[in-house]
Amino acid sequence: MLKTFILAAATLALLGAPALAKTFPIPADNPIATVTFPDKWTLNDYDGGAEATSPDGAVYIAAESVAAADIKSAVEDGVTFFSKQGVDIDPNAIQSKDTTLNGMKAFDLQMGGKDKNGPTTVGMTMVETNAQGKFLILYYWGSEAGAAANKADIQSVGASVQATK
Numbered sequence: 218m219l220k221t222f223i224l225a226a227a228t229l230a231l232l233g234a235p236a237l238a239k240t241f242p243i244p245a246d247n248p249i250a251t252v253t254f255p256d257k258w259t260l261n262d263y264d265g266g267a268e269a270t271s272p273d274g275a276v277y278i279a280a281e282s283v284a285a286a287d288i289k290s291a292v293e294d295g296v297t298f299f300s301k302q303g304v305d306i307d308p309n310a311i312q313s314k315d316t317t318l319n320g321m322k323a324f325d326l327q328m329g330g331k332d333k334n335g336p337t338t339v340g341m342t343m344v345e346t347n348a349q350g351k352f353l354i355l356y357y358w359g360s361e362a363g364a365a366a367n368k369a370d371i372q373s374v375g376a377s378v379q380a381t382k
Contacts, residue, residue, distance in 0.1 A: 238253045238254060238255050238256055238373070238377075239253065239254055239256055239260055240252070240253040240377070241253070241254070241260075241262055241266075241267035241280070242381065243265075243266050243267060243280050243281065243282050243353060244264070244265045244266060244281075244282045245262060248282075248381045249282050249346040249347070249348040249351050249353060249380065249381060250280070250282070250344070250346055250353045250378060250379060250380050250381055251377070251378070251379050251381060252267060252280040252353075252355075252374065252377055252378050253373070253374065253377035254267070254269040254278070254374055254377075255269070255370045255373065255374075257272050258270060258271055258272060258370065259272075265281050265282050265283075266279055266280050266281030266282060267279070267280055268280075269374070271359070271363060271366075271367045271370065273363060273366060273367070274363075275359050275360050275362065275363020275364075275366065275367065276357070276358075276359035276360075276363045276364060276367045276370075276371065277356075277357070277358050277359060278355065278356065278357050278371065278374055279298075279355070279356040280353060280354070280355050280356075280374075280378070281298075281353070281354050281356070282351055282352075282353060282354075283295075283343075283351065283352050283353075283354050284350055284351055285350070285351075285352055286350065288324045288343055288352070291324075291343040291352040291354060292324070292326065292341065292343065294354070295326070295341040295343070295354050295356065298354075298356060299330070299339060299341075299356070299358070302332075302358075303332055303333055304330050304331075304332045304337065304339055304358055305330050305331050305332070306328045306329075306330040306339055307328065307329045307330050307331075309329075310328055310329030310330070311326060311327070311328045311329075312326070312327045312328075313325065313326045313327075316342075318342060318344050318375060318378055319376070319378055319379065321344050321345055321346065321378075321380055322344075322345040323342050323343060323344045323345065324342070324343045325340070325341075325342045325343075326340065326341045326342075327339075327340050328340065328341075330358070332358065334360070335360075336360070336361075337358050337359060337360060338357075338358065338359060338360070338361055338364060339357065339358045340355075340356075340357040340358070341354060341355065341356055341357070342354070342355040342357075342375075344378065346380050347380050347381075353378065353380075355374075355375070355378070357371070
């Protein structure tokens with residue numbers, strides 16, 4: 218009887234527990250991928266993607282669908298995005314590499330820069346999707362201290378990326 222009670226209580230506790238993350242289709246209409254952000258982050262979806270800010274406000278991540286002929290075009294779109302957000306990228310502090318993200322071909326750029334709060338780390342990962350001519354771009358920027366404090370959440374976002382087509 219005690220085992221049954223404990224099992225029932227544990228089941229109810231799990232069912233009543235709040236969700237720990239929210240998954241967004243990117244874009245909402247005709248998605249090419251899904252990305253999951255931690256619920257404790259400030260979340261927002263927008264036309265073409267979704268964005269999240271860490272609880273301490275030190276890290277920003279966005280995931281967006283971009284129509285582009287190739288990686289170079291997708292990179293240009295990404296640099297324009299950061300410029301519109303008030304992030305100045307240091308052209309002397311750019312590192313790039315071909316990589317994979319959850320089995321998908323990707324191209325990763327890590328850059329130094331500054332925003333209104335001072336020095337910042339900036340990143341873009343362009344992910345080839347199964348939808349021809351469309352890339353998923355993950356934008357990232359934040360302070361080094363913010364990246365360290367939110368490391369597990371940042372890694373979980375990357376690990377969550379899945380192609381839908």
